[in-house]
Amino acid sequence: MPSSAIDIGRPLSGDVIDLILDDHRRFEDLLRQLRDAHADRDAVRRAFATLHVAHAEAEEKEVYPTLRQRDxxxxxxxxxxxxxxxxxxxxxxxxxxxxxxxxxxxxxAVEELARVVNHHLTEEELTILNPARDGVAERTRQSLGEAFARERNAQVDADCGRLENVQAIVARDKKKGLLDDEE
Structure with a gap:
């Protein structure tokens, strides 16, 4: 696994809100390292790619649908x-x-990535995670944490951050209309 030199965490369980927030702090740390000319930026970008894809795919598959069902x-x-x-x-x-x-x-390119990711982290924490902490029972958040961690770890194990996979995901997202054509 290419990102093994950099710890991106491997949670097994916990409150889904806390697990997501832990990843958000990892994103911020990895972005700082990507800006550091003395860091192994290639290893950092591979770790960031793995974490970003695994996190997003697990949220979309496990977290968002459940939070929507729970209103x-x-x-x-x-x-x-x-x-x-x-x-x-x-x-x-x-x-x-x-x-x-x-x-x-x-x-x-790193600054554009940081801009997009930091915007999302802030918005998600305010509009999704805060309401979920208040509006979803702790038991549900715990079981959702296990499902999120399981999917996240499966993505990591599948080397989800490799270039070809990210290319395929971006192509899928364009097809689904999630990206503007001019971007």
Whole structure:
């Protein structure tokens, strides 16, 4: 697994809100490392790619549908979260497709990725996670945490952050209409 040198966590259970927030803090840390010219930026981008894809796929498969069923979020919030994941995957793809990590093009692509991801983290914490903490029973959040962790870990085990997979996900998201054509 290419991201094994960098710890992206491997939760097995817990409150789904806490598990998602833990990943959000990992994203922020990895983005700081991607900006660091002295870091192994290639290893960091592979770890970021794995975490981003695994996290987003697990949220879309396990978390968003359950929160919607429990009326913690509505259809618009679910779709908006998916659109923001798609935008994040598209920005991630731009970082992954660059050969070198010591160029201005890499720095620019990392800043765009940081902009898109940080926007999503803030919005998701305010509009999805806070209402879910208040509106979804702890038992449900615990079982949802197990489902999220199981799917997240299965994605990691499948090396979900590899370039070809991210390309396929971006193509899927374009087909689903989650990305604007001009982006």
């Amino acid at each position: 913690a979020i509505d259809a618009h919030e679910e779709e908006h979260g998916e659109e923001e994941h798609a935008e994040g995957n598209q920005a991630l793809l731009a970082v992954l497709e660059l050969k070198g990590t010591d160029t201005q093009a890499f720095d620019d």
